Amino acid sequence: MHYFIGDLGHLFVITSFVSAILATYAFFQAQKEGSNWKQYSKLIFYVHAVSIIGVCVTLFLIIHNHYFEYHYAYNYTSKILPYYYQISSFWNGQEGSFLLWMFWNVILGLVIIHTNKKWKAPVMTVFAFTQIFLTSMILGVVVFNVKIGSSPFILLRDAVQDPIFNMNPDFVPQDGRGLNPLLQNYWMVIHPPTLFLGFASTVVPFAYCMGGLMKKDYKEWIRPALPWAQFSAAILGIGILMGAYWAYETLNFGGYWNWDPVENAIYVPWLVLVAAIHTMIAFRKSPTALKTSIILVTATYILIIYSTFLTRSGILGNTSVHSFTDLGLSGQLLIYLLVFIGITTFLIARSWKKMPSESSEISAYSREFWIFMGAVTLSLMAFQVILPTSIPVYNSFMGLFGIDSNVAPPVDQVAFYTDFQLYFAIVLAILSGTGQFFWWNKMDKTKLKESLTLPVIISLIVSAAIFVLARIQDPAYLALLTASVYSVVANGKILLQFSKSNIKLSGGSIAHIGVAMMLIGILFSSGYSKILSKNNTGLLWNKEFPDEVNQNNLLLFLNEPRQMGEYSLHYKGIRKKTTDHGFVDINSVAATGHPLKLVVTADEVSSSGKQLNPGDTVDIINAENSYFEVLYEKESGKSFTLYPRLQINETMGMTVFSPDINRTVTADLYSHVRTFPDPEQEIEWSEEESVKVVPGTQFFINDYVAVLKDIQAVNNLEGVQLAEGDIAVKAIIEIEGETKTYTAEPYYIIKDRMAGKIPATVYDLASKITIQEILPAENSFVLGISRTQKDWIILEAVEKPFINILWLGTFLFSIGFGIAIYRRYTEFKQMRNKGME
Amino acid sequence: MKKTHIIGLVVIAVALMIIISTAGDASTYVSFNEAHEMAEKGNNNKIHVVGKLKKDHNGNVINVETSPDNRSFRFALIDEHNNEQMVYHPNPMPTDFLRSEQVVVVGAYNDDRFVADKILLKCPSKYQEEGVNL
Numbered sequence: 024m025h026y027f028i029g030d031l032g033h034l035f036v037i038t039s040f041v042s043a044i045l046a047t048y049a050f051f052q053a054q055k056e057g058s059n060w061k062q063y064s065k066l067i068f069y070v071h072a073v074s075i076i077g078v079c080v081t082l083f084l085i086i087h088n089h090y091f092e093y094h095y096a097y098n099y100t101s102k103i104l105p106y107y108y109q110i111s112s113f114w115n116g117q118e119g120s121f122l123l124w125m126f127w128n129v130i131l132g133l134v135i136i137h138t139n140k141k142w143k144a145p146v147m148t149v150f151a152f153t154q155i156f157l158t159s160m161i162l163g164v165v166v167f168n169v170k171i172g173s174s175p176f177i178l179l180r181d182a183v184q185d186p187i188f189n190m191n192p193d194f195v196p197q198d199g200r201g202l203n204p205l206l207q208n209y210w211m212v213i214h215p216p217t218l219f220l221g222f223a224s225t226v227v228p229f230a231y232c233m234g235g236l237m238k239k240d241y242k243e244w245i246r247p248a249l250p251w252a253q254f255s256a257a258i259l260g261i262g263i264l265m266g267a268y269w270a271y272e273t274l275n276f277g278g279y280w281n282w283d284p285v286e287n288a289i290y291v292p293w294l295v296l297v298a299a300i301h302t303m304i305a306f307r308k309s310p311t312a313l314k315t316s317i318i319l320v321t322a323t324y325i326l327i328i329y330s331t332f333l334t335r336s337g338i339l340g341n342t343s344v345h346s347f348t349d350l351g352l353s354g355q356l357l358i359y360l361l362v363f364i365g366i367t368t369f370l371i372a373r374s375w376k377k378m379p380s381e382s383s384e385i386s387a388y389s390r391e392f393w394i395f396m397g398a399v400t401l402s403l404m405a406f407q408v409i410l411p412t413s414i415p416v417y418n419s420f421m422g423l424f425g426i427d428s429n430v431a432p433p434v435d436q437v438a439f440y441t442d443f444q445l446y447f448a449i450v451l452a453i454l455s456g457t458g459q460f461f462w463w464n465k466m467d468k469t470k471l472k473e474s475l476t477l478p479v480i481i482s483l484i485v486s487a488a489i490f491v492l493a494r495i496q497d498p499a500y501l502a503l504l505t506a507s508v509y510s511v512v513a514n515g516k517i518l519l520q521f522s523k524s525n526i527k528l529s530g531g532s533i534a535h536i537g538v539a540m541m542l543i544g545i546l547f548s549s550g551y552s553k554i555l556s557k558n559n560t561g562l563l564w565n566k567e568f569p570d571e572v573n574q575n576n577l578l579l580f581l582n583e584p585r586q587m588g589e590y591s592l593h594y595k596g597i598r599k600k601t602t603d604h605g606f607v608d609i610n611s612v613a614a615t616g617h618p619l620k621l622v623v624t625a626d627e628v629s630s631s632g633k634q635l636n637p638g639d640t641v642d643i644i645n646a647e648n649s650y651f652e653v654l655y656e657k658e659s660g661k662s663f664t665l666y667p668r669l670q671i672n673e674t675m676g677m678t679v680f681s682p683d684i685n686r687t688v689t690a691d692l693y694s695h696v697r698t699f700p701d702p703e704q705e706i707e708w709s710e711e712e713s714v715k716v717v718p719g720t721q722f723f724i725n726d727y728v729a730v731l732k733d734i735q736a737v738n739n740l741e742g743v744q745l746a747e748g749d750i751a752v753k754a755i756i757e758i759e760g761e762t763k764t765y766t767a768e769p770y771y772i773i774k775d776r777m778a779g780k781i782p783a784t785v786y787d788l789a790s791k792i793t794i795q796e797i798l799p800a801e802n803s804f805v806l807g808i809s810r811t812q813k814d815w816i817i818l819e820a821v822e823k824p825f826i827n828i829l830w831l832g833t834f835l836f837s838i839g840f841g842i843a844i845y846r847r848y849t850e851f852k853q854m855r856n857k858g859m860e
Numbered sequence: 861m862k863k864t865h866i867i868g869l870v871v872i873a874v875a876l877m878i879i880i881s882t883a884g885d886a887s888t889y890v891s892f893n894e895a896h897e898m899a900e901k902g903n904n905n906k907i908h909v910v911g912k913l914k915k916d917h918n919g920n921v922i923n924v925e926t927s928p929d930n931r932s933f934r935f936a937l938i939d940e941h942n943n944e945q946m947v948y949h950p951n952p953m954p955t956d957f958l959r960s961e962q963v964v965v966v967g968a969y970n971d972d973r974f975v976a977d978k979i980l981l982k983c984p985s986k987y988q989e990e991g992v993n994l
Binding site: 385387392396399403406407410411414429430431432433434435439443572678698 | 867879885
């Protein structure tokens with residue numbers, strides 16, 4: 024038992040909580056004029072930072088050293104987990120993901136301390152205050168029978184009830200339960216830290232805003248907050264898309280976005296944050312934009328807390344396919360949410376009257392007008408998503424008043440959300456294209472006509488061409504396509520202007536082009552994804568399947584090619600993935616004592632062309648993973664092989680099918696196996712058929728040509744003690760399969776004057792061969808042959824056209840934000856160095 | 861009328877549209893009896909039913925049948941009014957199904973047979989989790 028490390032971790036948790044409280048007070052004092060708390064407050068925050076990093080390091084050491092007496096290590100890791108998945112198991116539990124959030128907060132806090140002068144104390148007050156709430160989530164202390172927080176350092180025996188702990192309190196399990204197979208993916212190593220950096224960084228613009236309201240400095244907070252808001256939106260956006268990409272690669276629902284409450288909970292604050300950035304840019308000329316910015320920046324952070332509440336309190340339990348475990352933190356999360364709503368409402372209400380208000384009517388030719396329209400559209404999009412997502416909250420809320428509300432979210436989420444978001448996206452694309460002209464040029468009617476004519480004509484021609492070529496018929500899709508192409512062209516025109524003058528100003532137009540391309544990519548890959556694996560055989564795979572499943576999947580028998588559109592599909596069997604030699608046939612390898620090593624049992628050429636001999640050992644990355652090898656051949660002779668994955672985790676009772684994707688420039692071919700014969704089910708063999716065979720002559724086994732090559736006497740037989748006078752022989756039979764030659768070696772034994780038979784099974788050929796009789800007089804043998812159903816898979820293949828435009832758009836979006844952040848941060852630095860900020 | 865007012869009105873109109881469509885498309889949580897009545901009246905809307913799996917005295921889940929090829933399964937679900945109903949699901953059994961504390965099925969009656977298109981599971985909190993793999 025390693026008690027020390029857990030106690031140390033717990034100590035760090037408590038110091039981090041206490042130091043967060045002290046830091047809040049110290050920074051609050053430090054922001055007052057002539058305060059001498061400045062150095063002291065900084066010091067306390069350093070203590071806080073060291074504590075948080077201490078908690079992280081301690082927890083990671085517990086995972087890394089396999090201290091299974093700790094619940095966290097036992098529940099999320101196992102001994103054979105590679106080190107990079109140890110990292111992802113760190114944030115598998117709720118406690119760890121809170122820690123990740125706090126870790127980023129601390130790093131951001133340190134950056135703020137070292138880059139700010141005037142703003143340091145007020146901003147850090149808000150920072151430290153949020154840390155109080157976050158650290159309380161992992162406190163794990165019981166005060167007056169109320170449990171506060173859930174500690175990651177809890178011992179297994181305290182977390183789980185098992186009789187073994189009554190007998191032996193010091194019992195330590197040999198191995199952990201392992202990491203959820205779905206999370207064993209490299210995206211799960213980088214997606215959560217990215218997303219949580221985005222999550223954490225939303226506090227920075229919020230803290231500047233609150234600091235400004237506290238100091239009654241209503242306008243000046245925007246300049247330093249703007250680069251941070253852009254940073255936050257960029258990272259959050261990239262984090263969301265990484266999650267989408269993970270879902271696309273790992274989950275088998277066939278897409279990247281499912282409008283699940285968990286996805287919505289992060290999409291909504293992102294939309295509001297993007298709206299906030301736009302109004303923050305326009306604040307100088309428009310008092311309305313200033314007030315709107317304050318509301319939107321605050322709303323972003325409140326929505327971040329709200330989404331944390333939604334996803335972690337267990338309230339979504341009935342509506343989300345992700346199962347959430349309730350750690351008993353709902354009360355604490357609710358307090359966190361309500362406290363922040365209360366304080367922000369108070370600060371905003373107090374400042375509202377003192378802020379300047381709009382005197383003149385906003386002109387439709389002013390840039391502020393267009394910015395404002397964009398922000399309104401983004402906010403409405405957010406509203407449309409958050410409303411249905413909050414239905415469970417509404418039910419619980421009505422429950423408080425004794426009203427039994429039974430509203431459930433829409434059944435077809437994807438159609439429901441897409442219908443609305445599609446039209447909003449059209450408006451956004453048009454605004455983002457047109458708005459740019461107003462932003463950079465002084466506009467009137469004639470000038471506007473001049474600037475817009477060319478982009479409009481070009482985009483109409485381009486979309487007309489795509490319309491004809493891609494046969495788009497849906498009017499809404501066509502409108503989205505035209506609007507997005509228009510946005511690309513219009514922003515491209517602005518970009519051309521900048522490339523001649525000042526490239527630093529091009530961030531907005533590049534990001535807008537990125538978003539428009541993302542819309543085009545989504546339109547094609549989702550709106551026009553095409554199921555290739557249509558069942559044209561006229562057979563039903565299963566009467567009990569819904570029509571959709573029967574029609575959209577193909578049944579492939581092992582080594583029996585089947586035509587699918589222009590492809591011929593050839594299922595070649597189940598494979599294991601080695602670290603060095605690609606894939607090997609599962610029938611040519613056997614388990615060893617070590618879970619990550621396999622021994623080769625037959626001559627085998629791996630997928631990378633390596634010749635493996637019996638007795639060789641190969642390393643595998645993951646014992647749970649197997650792969651179905653499917654060869655896709657076109658008539659033109661072009662071919663590729665896909666390996667859709669199968670993960671079987673017996674401890675968790677999970678069987679997970681993941682897709683494999685063939686990527687080309689114009690489309691992705693996405694394939695996943697829906698089901699395959701259950702390996703645990705006993706095989707039903709046919710009645711034995713007897714064949715009389717003379718060595719050296721050909722005969723048939725399950726319609727395959729076979730030859731009895733040789734008969735050999737055997738002296739040593741594994742598992743059988745041969746005594747004096749016993750006889751054992753084996754027949755060596757070569758069977759010509761479709762793709763390779765198999766060798767079967769059935770045994771015939773006479774032991775204690777009784778005959779025994781050990782059959783040989785060739786699973787790929789669905790045959791079992793037994794030596795039934797030896798007829799020395801006729802120099803021949805009687806073989807028994809039984810057959811079974813051939814191995815099969817049911818496969819779905821979907822084509823996703825132009826999905827690369829989505830990823831390319833994401834890339835441009837990030838670059839655009841990068842340029843904008845650089846520009847705004849330089850502006851802030853100049854002002855700070857002048858002593859203004 | 862000022863431009864801002866027009867914009868304001870448009871925003872309110874869109875927001876109202878969103879609220880109405882959400883209310884219109886929202887499904888409901890009902891019991892099997894209510895679901896059956898709805899189906900008999902020819903209302904084929906998909907609904908949510910919340911329930912628990914049927915268990916024997918020892919707490920083992922009973923009445924779960926997997927089709928021979930493992931591609932679909934059926935199970936007995938007891939709703940919040942203690943009505944039992946066999947539910948058919950045309951997909952393999954979801955992970956953690958037998959461990960779930962609560963099951964939500966989304967679907968409708970199809971000739972006296974309840975077909976669930978979607979199954980949502982609520983798993984027990986890990987602090988109630990029992991047993992350690994030795």
